[in-house]
Amino acid sequence: MTASLPSMANVRRTTWRPQPLIKSPRLRWVLALGAGIYLAVAVGTLDIDWARVAEGWPRAERFFVGFFPPDFTSRWDAIFAGLMESLWMTVAATVLGILISIPVAVGGARNVAPLPVYYFCRSIMALSRTFHEVLIAIFFVKLFGFGPFAGLMTLTFATLGFYAKLLSEDIESIDVAQAEAIRATGASWLQWLSYGIQPQVLPRAIGLAVYRLDINFRESAVIGIVGAGGIGATLNTAFDRYEFDTAAAILLIIIGIVMLAEYTSGIIRQKVQ
């Protein structure tokens, strides 16, 4: 029996393995080792107060008991006013932000603007995108006082960086032939922009506008926490007064509106693109 199967021992047995994501084995090991060391160090410096975390469960329970049932009625006036303020801020800031960001986007497109203008516009975008909306809101609240005006300014500024960056990238990736054709007819610079470039980027520009409207509403719910008006201010007040049932109602409303907005914005974006 054993003599009839000697050849099996000589066959090189290889097991097939799926291709790794990172090809070089050395890099793979260095990355894995580095990640392991980092994780150990980072978790070590986390300073978790486990006694406090253990207390968390009863606290969470009390919290959620406080949440239920959500109370829409007793503070409905404040909730409604906050929601309306958020909506005004969202719409006004999106429109204003887009109006300002169009020239910045044109200036930040390498194929349209000369180099100094390009760098200037790109640095505006970088500045606006670096800082979180809440940080900007803190400063605008200091400058313009509490209320929706500071929120409007914050969202406008944030819209500027987002919209100008994406739009200018769009302008940079247009089909040059059509723009050349318009230029060949002897069109002026403005005519070249509005007939050679604008039609090519318009569908995506509309899609981006709808997307930003959606983002701005979400952000408007947060910047209120630092005093910039809107539903966030109402939410913060509810938390400060330990009215968790009202806070739950506000959170549910925010989730509902955000889901609705995302759904509709998805449909609109699919239609225009």
Next chain:
Amino acid sequence: MAVLQSKDGPIWRKRTTQADFSVWFCWLLGVAAVSACFYFISDKTIWVFVLSAPQEAADLGSRMVPPDWAYSSQLWRPLWDTFNIATLGTILAIVASIPVAFCAARNTTPSKVFVRPVALFIIASSRSINSLIWALLLVVIVGPGVFAGVLAIAFRSIGFCGKLLYEAIEEIDVSPVEAVTATGASSAQTLTYGVVPQVMPAFAGISVFRWDINIRESTILGLVGAGGIGLQLSASINNLDWSRVAVILLAILVSVIVSEWLSAKIRNALT
């Protein structure tokens, strides 16, 4: 395309008169709605404060310059914490979002009727609550500190990673999956050899992208007590110590730019 008939022959126009009117009417409605928004906001604004903004800005500027450079030596620990909040939060979110994404994707979900809607609801609710609000809730539950920040980032990112990942899973090429199934592989084997290799690059890209966003988000979580450099920032703002605020803002600026550059590099290398 519309043509207007006149004595001198047809005149080409972009739209018919009716379409012209309806477009004009839409613009009218839009402009009216936006003006109403501006009106309501201006109604709620105390203009005296707004008009004093230039003086206020000049005042702030003069207090922020020169920045308190000596303070920067105290910022290493908060920056390290901020980095950890973003990184550990992202890792937790990735681990949690993988099963959620596989349950949410139409082609891999175990049950379309029951599991998929639950997974989609998890994704939607995680996405629609901002990480600052998550932090607000978690600080009450687990206490102030870095841990609350890590969890807040993780909870917010599950939805983001889950959504992008399940969209990537739904867009995979079916033929490798069918080929693996044809060998008689079990469903777990089909998943690991047919689906996972296809979404791996997209998934790595999504994680790095979210990590970059999380660095930005984790700089503010300290404002509600969830650790990181935001703690120092809110303390300095409350003490009206603007020269320190300037240093902190510069530190945030640098770290966000570095992380964005790094993430762009990694994503370029992946594709």
